Amino acid sequence: MKITIFNGSPRAEKGNTHWMVQEFMKGAESAGAIVENIFLAGKNIHHCQGCFTCWFKTPGKCTINDDMAELIEKFKLADILVFATPVYVDHVTGMMKDFLDRLVPLGDPHFEKDENGECRHVVKVGCEKPPKLVIISNCGFPEQTHFQVISHYFKRVARNMRTEVIGEIYRGGGEILREKSLLLMPFLYGYKKLLQKAGKEIVNDLKFSPETALKLEKPIVPDSEYIKSANQYWDSIVPKE
Template sequence: MIQTYKQIKITAFNGSPRGVNGNTNKMIVEILNGAKEVGAEIENILLSEYNINHCIGCFSCWVNKGNRCRFNDDMQLLLTKYYTSDVVIYGTPLYMDNVSGILKAFIDRSIAIICPYMEKDNAGEYRHVRSKFFKEPPKFVVVSNGAFPENSQFQVVAHYFNRLARSMDTEVIGEIYRGQGLLLALPKHDENRQIIDNYNTILNRAGRDIAEKLELKDQTKRELVKPLVPYDVYIKNIERYWRKVLEG
């Protein structure tokens, strides 16, 4: 019997204003590489390189042919990439305990491909009826990093994407949060670089898990949340850095 194999398509939407040089991108690149190595089709979209207007709440997209927004910017293209994906990775630096403005603007504009009608979900809570754009809405993976060390710093982001997944009739299949994110930018020759190289190996494994199983294995999850260095060492180094910048 001939096995038919559908190649899984994973698209990352990265909302960091620092784009290709940012720490979020460093994480996403490793995850996508892992997914690609096991056969996934991948695309890494740096939203900072696209023209995305803020939603103005006119709802013309719900009326216009083809759900076209009144703004003729890059969102039409980006939304096509979104709804033709099996998995979307939402990438964001932690910004004031939340997602970046660029990512939020992108997410708000995805209202264009939502169906206006409402229905109850399995828990009896209302959401929109599944839109004609989705055979199956893409599953979510969240990738974020922040300067503070603890994973608790990502509570708002985690809660937000789990609510958004419910609203979009899908599920979050992976959450990858990196406190101490500033360490991701350690230069290649730094004496502590091995720590980041090891972490990148775990990110690669996470990408493989997502592409192969649509979930993170428990072992991968456990390794992803380990601190890169002890918190007090990290905080001392940050302080040393800023004292040098501010006081010479």
């Protein structure tokens, strides 16, 4: 099984998203998957220009000469795609959105109605078996409610692609993941093990067990503690007026 991870954090390998991705990868690799981890931050990806040239003049090929041609090939070869992104203004990061917009050459422009009477584009020949999706995200605020938009958004992306989201890993309070405090260590260790288990389960079962799914939603530390330490941190670096 081939898993390709697209990480849309500008912090790339220094980010909290990557901290999560690494553990998921360990679990997936231990279950036999071949995993490729790609940082979008290291790629040259321009905005889609909306010209639709890739739909009529040069079908399947974008006019922009950047790293997307290579990334689209990697996209096509995966059995599972992991979209990994921090929450930025309640949504995916700009670079993740640019990446997703630039997948347009993979589509066929014609319209058709789905089983619910809602339009979508016809499946392009050769793209009938799209990869399944796993979403990994973290955010600065502590609650899990901050992933509502991202969760809904990727389900829509999956619908358009004729695939499904088989796993969602969301971590509110993500700014503690790279903390080095001795007090936090056992909690972070436990969460790492959980992410590894999640990676293993996706490879073995193409889903999380109900127990894993439930545990993934649990806070690592109580909200009140997280908020207190976040405010202490900001107090220590924000200049006093």
